[in-house]
Amino acid sequence: MRLPKCRRCSVEGDGKKLAPPVKNPFVHDLRFTPLQKAQIAVMTVTLFPVRLLMAAFMMLLAWPFAFLATMGRSETAVEPQTLWRRFVDLALRVIMRVMWFSGGFHWMRVKGRPASPSEAPILTLAPHSSYFDAIPVTNTMASIVMKRESKDIPLWGTLIKFIRPVFVSRSDQDSRRKTVEEIKRRAQSGGEWPQIMIFPEGTCTNRSCLITFKPGAFIPAVPVQPVVIRYPNKLDSITWTWQGPGAFKILWLTLCQLHNDFVIEYLPTYTPSEEEKKNPALFAQNVRRIMAKALDVPITDYTLEDCQLAMAEGQLRLPPETCLLEFAHLVRRMGLKLDKTGRALEDYGTRARELKRVGLEEFASFLDAPVSDLLRDMFDLFDEHLDGTMDIREFVTALSVVCRPTKTLDTMKLAFKMYVEEVESSLGERELACIVQTALGVADLSVASLFRAVDAHGKGKITFESFQSFVELHPDFANEYLFGEKRAFSRSPGQSPSTSPITTPPVSNGFCTDFSPPDHKKLN
Structure with a gap:
C-alpha cells in the first residue's frame, strides 16, 4: 500500500477548510533556460561586478552618517528630531535607495497607505522569503527586533543601531518577556518611537503560501498594519529557502538580472478585538487570513518545526x-x-x-x-x-x-x-x-x-x-x-543546510528577523 498524496485541508479557527499548498514551502527549485544561462554568463563578467562594487560603496558611504547619529544615543529614550537628525535620516534613506537601485531594483511600487506610528505601532510583513525583504526596512527606517549580537558586527552593526531595533539577548532566559514589555512600551508611546516591523512567519518560504504566524507581533495586543510583499519577476532569483540556492548564489543571480521588480502593499490597519487581545494565536490567525487573501495564496499550518523535519540529515x-x-x-x-x-x-x-x-x-x-x-x-x-x-x-x-x-x-x-x-x-x-x-x-x-x-x-x-x-x-x-534527475535536494557534497552559513536562511524566535550577513546566521 502507498501513502497517498495530501488530501487533508488545513483547518482554521472558524472551521473553514483551505486546501494545502501544492508544494513544500521550504523548497525553491530554480531552473534556467539556455537563453537565461547565456544572459547570466554575460552579466557575470559585465554588470555583476559593477553592481556589487556600487552596493558595497553605498554601504560604506552610509556608515559615517549612521555612526554620527548613534554616538551617545540612549537605547531606552527618544531624542527630539532635530534638524540634523532629520538630515541624517533623509541622507541614509537616499543612500539605501541608491544601493537598491544599483542592484536592479529600479522601480518599487507602493500600494495602499502606510499607517502612522500612532495608528499602528507594529507592521507585520509577509511572506518572508529573502534577505531582500530588508528593502522596506531601509526605505522607512522602521525598527525591527534583532539579536543583540548583531550590533557588534563591523559596519553592519552601526547601520542596525541607527534604526533603533529592539534587541533580543539569546543568553537571557527572560528575554522573551523583556522583548514584549519593550514592544508594548514603544507601542504605547503615542507615536514617539518608530514603527516596528516584524516578519511573523519566523523563517523564509517560497511564497507559495503563508505558514503559521508566530505570536511575537501579536502578544502586545496593539493595532497592527499588515503589509504584503511581492517579487513579480519572470525569473525568481530572490527566494532564499532552506532547500535551494544559497545566499551568495541568490545575490549573484539577482545582480545579474537587468531589472528586479518589488511591490509592497499596505493593507488597512487591523485593530484586535477583546478576544484577540487575550488570545495572540487567534489574533495572528485572523491577520494571516487577511494577508493570504490579499496575496491570493493558501494558508497552511506548516511551521518552522516542519521545516527542520524536511531538512533533517x-x-x-x-x-x-x-x-x-x-x-x-x-x-x-x-x-x-x-x-x-x-x-x-x-x-x-x-x-x-x-x-x-x-x-x-x-x-x-x-x-x-x-x-x-x-x-x-x-x-x-x-x-x-x-x-x-x-x-x-x-x-x-x-x-x-x-x-x-x-x-x-x-x-x-x-x-x-x-x-x-x-x-x-x-x-x-x-x-x-x-x-x-x-x-x-x-x-x-x-x-x-x-x-x-x-x-x-x-x-x-x-x-x-x-x-x-x-x-x-x-x-x-x-x-x-x-x-534520478529529480533530486530530493541539492547541495554541495558534505554541506549541511541546517548548519551551513551559506544555505541557512533567517530564522526567528517569534520576534526577531535576522538580516545579518550569512556567516552570522545560526539556527535557533
Whole structure:
C-alpha cells in the first residue's frame, strides 16, 4: 500500500477548510533556460561586478552618517528630531535607495497607505522569503527586533543601531518577556518611537503560501498594519529557502538580472478585538487570513518545526512533494509525542504486524485515543482506497520517520519487521515500494532500480541485512536510485543546510528577523 498524496485541508479557527499548498514551502527549485544561462554568463563578467562594487560603496558611504547619529544615543529614550537628525535620516534613506537601485531594483511600487506610528505601532510583513525583504526596512527606517549580537558586527552593526531595533539577548532566559514589555512600551508611546516591523512567519518560504504566524507581533495586543510583499519577476532569483540556492548564489543571480521588480502593499490597519487581545494565536490567525487573501495564496499550518523535519540529515531526505509534513502537523495536534523512544515504536511495530489493516475505530483503539476530527484527518491520510480501512504499518513507518528523521536504517529495520514475520526473512519489490513510499510521503515513486541494485543475485527477494549492506556501500542511494534527475535536494557534497552559513536562511524566535550577513546566521 502507498501513502497517498495530501488530501487533508488545513483547518482554521472558524472551521473553514483551505486546501494545502501544492508544494513544500521550504523548497525553491530554480531552473534556467539556455537563453537565461547565456544572459547570466554575460552579466557575470559585465554588470555583476559593477553592481556589487556600487552596493558595497553605498554601504560604506552610509556608515559615517549612521555612526554620527548613534554616538551617545540612549537605547531606552527618544531624542527630539532635530534638524540634523532629520538630515541624517533623509541622507541614509537616499543612500539605501541608491544601493537598491544599483542592484536592479529600479522601480518599487507602493500600494495602499502606510499607517502612522500612532495608528499602528507594529507592521507585520509577509511572506518572508529573502534577505531582500530588508528593502522596506531601509526605505522607512522602521525598527525591527534583532539579536543583540548583531550590533557588534563591523559596519553592519552601526547601520542596525541607527534604526533603533529592539534587541533580543539569546543568553537571557527572560528575554522573551523583556522583548514584549519593550514592544508594548514603544507601542504605547503615542507615536514617539518608530514603527516596528516584524516578519511573523519566523523563517523564509517560497511564497507559495503563508505558514503559521508566530505570536511575537501579536502578544502586545496593539493595532497592527499588515503589509504584503511581492517579487513579480519572470525569473525568481530572490527566494532564499532552506532547500535551494544559497545566499551568495541568490545575490549573484539577482545582480545579474537587468531589472528586479518589488511591490509592497499596505493593507488597512487591523485593530484586535477583546478576544484577540487575550488570545495572540487567534489574533495572528485572523491577520494571516487577511494577508493570504490579499496575496491570493493558501494558508497552511506548516511551521518552522516542519521545516527542520524536511531538512533533517537522514539518508531518505523528504522530497518537495512529501505528505509527511502534513502528517507531522497532525501528530503534533493530536498530542502524540514526537520524541518516542525506540521501545515504544517497536511496540507499535509488533502490534501493527499483527493487525495490518484496521478501520477508524480500531485505529483509535491502537492509539488509545477517542474518535475525533483530528483522528479522522489522520486516518484519511492513509485511507488510500477510500474504503474505510488503512494499513496501520504505514502509520508506524511514517511515525518513525517523524520521530527520528535522521535514523533511516532504524526506520527501515522496523518496517522490514512489520512486513515480514522475522527480520531475517525477505520481502519483494512490492513491499519495499510500500515502505519507501510511506517513509518519503509520496504516492508515485518507482523503487525498481533500487530493488534490482539490492537484489544483486536476482532472487526476487531481499532481506534487511542485504539492504543494510547496500546502504553502507551507497549512502546516497536515494538520490542515485530513487529520484534520478529529480533530486530530493541539492547541495554541495558534505554541506549541511541546517548548519551551513551559506544555505541557512533567517530564522526567528517569534520576534526577531535576522538580516545579518550569512556567516552570522545560526539556527535557533
